[in-house]
Amino acid sequence: MPTTVGTEAQNADARGGSATGSVEPVLVAEGLVRSFGSLRAVDGVSLRILPGETFGLLGPNGAGKTTVISMIAGLLQPDEGTVTVAGVPMGRSSVEAKGHIGLVPQDLAIYPELSARDNLQFFGKLQGMHGRPLRDRVAEVLDLVGLGDRAKEQSKKFSGGMKRRLNIGIGLLHQPDLLILDEPTVGVDPQSRNAILESVEALSGEGMAVLYTTHYMEEAERLCDRILILDSGQAQAEGTRDELIELTGDADRVHLSGSGDLAAAEGAVAGIPAVASVHRDPHALDLTVRGAPTAIALIVNAATGAGMKLSNVEIRRPDLESVFLHLTGKALRD
């Protein structure tokens, strides 16, 4: 069972909603299970998202994030479990439920031969939009994603960042109750990435619920009201950033870079009582440490005494990376 800290009702409170449950979740996913052959890609994942909430699904590559959102978007049928969007059960043929979601796939799901405007109009028509409302909304979204001046250009001529922004624009065109973003910043330059993150921040301000999957810890910290940490298809923990960090016992994160006998150093530092967990990379040790400022001298001595030649030592306040390390014993980037 995942560690759950806080509730969506408490979070609704935090955003000015009702604590008595009068705010109905946009998304309710219960006990999702999906296997591919012998691989259990998703194993009993549950989550709820409220209107206006940005919910993060954080996990390394292969954790099962895309499989979870595929089931939520009705692209995959769960082996077990149920999905309800705006109170309507979701399935592969659930026309009504799909009308409440906007999906932004990880792949650039746009037609390269069509212009930005034609792409938006095409998907807008499939969403049931027509005539002037569609044209007005297309123009609005083009401006929102910064493509107003390139609207007539074939999208195959766009840069990667522009394609990403168009990809997102298609997802939010029909102003869905739930926008699902699957790693929308993968392969994007820093400038475009920042523009995308700002766009997502603006969406929750408009009352749209957002399900955001990422393996970038800093994106989850910046955008998400609540976060579910996923690893090997299983939910490890769920809560706000602060709630999740509390799981580490407020332990700091100590990063030792260097060379030499890191295996011996790992064993040596693990024996120190203040050290909660150790993860070894080829050129570094990542530790979660309670009271790092006082224990750091002991840790450095133990590591160097075991044969590690240190090149750098960092003490960081606990973050989601620390939480992931604490919960799984491995780094988020693994």
Next chain:
Amino acid sequence: MGRVLTMVLSDLKQRVRDFSVLVFAVLVPLALMFVMNLVLSGVADEGLQPITVAVSVPDGDELAAVVPHVLGEASLGELRVTVRDADPEEVRGFVDDGTAGLGVVVPADFTAALTSGTGPEVEIIRGDDSGIAGSVVTAIVDGTLAQLTAGTRAAVAAQGLGVPPEQLGALAQAVATEAPQVTWTEGRTASEQLGMGESIVAGQSGMFLLFTVGFGVLALVTERGQGTLGRLLSMPMKPELIVLAKGIVSFVLGILATTVLLVAGATFFEDVDFGSPVAVAALVVLVVAATTSIMFVIAKVARTAEQAGIAQAIVAVSLGMSGGAFFPVANTGWVGQLLSVNPVKAFTNGLGITAGGGGVGDLGPTALTMAVFTVACLALARVLPERKDVL
């Protein structure tokens, strides 16, 4: 249906913009038709060369005289037969020196041998270059002799039954001369009715159709790879509508491309005429449906666009070749029967029927073949499991 129309129009717009359909569905096959027509036109003419037949018949033998008479009347369509009277000893020489493509020596006492039932021996000498025309003339002589034999035996039998002797000669003569020795029935025997030019146009149109229809249905595989299929499946509509839209795109492109190729072939090539436009249109609809159904099978089994492209090429070339895209393929024997299940072959057979004057009502077996093929492929595509998930 609004969403289906939206998807169909969008796909057609994309195909027009990337020029791929224009190139692979129209320009390439047209170019290939021109090249093949140039290369193979000589081969086509060779089989239809006029032929001279040197014939020797005994003087005064009325039944033997039937042979040159029949050959003199045998010219029909592209077959041109010239009969040259010769002495028995001259016939072989004419054939050897090429003066005649074929020689026929009817022995003395031919009629007497026939009536007595002893069986006269007629010598047929074929020249090396007599070609298809030589075979046809040999068949005519053979048929004529069979007819004469039957007529004579009928006369002998009639004599035994008491028919007056003065009527027996007339009876034998009537059987030999009035009944046709070789029956020419145009528009009934499929590919034999297509000339070389028609065969090239029909076969190439059929083969390249298998590439053209891929632009619709196989886009399912391409879009699965690029992510747009996942997005389409997340739209508020039944997933079946996406498949339907792709099928319609294939169908529309197939109809347009095949129509253009057949019309262009009939316009630009000599002696290409496929007959009734209504019957040809019916054939085009049927073959486009059949070839589109194959694409649904490929879309189901291919994991990637590359795999789909390779499978499509293999299917197109295999069915195209066996369907007569590069050379005419006979319908005879069990191999011919097996090949006739091929929609490209059925299409060329059907065009053979229409080219020979057949109408929609004459397309029964051909239409049935393509309809059954279509249903079988769609059923197969339905029951085959997905090779890959959407995402």
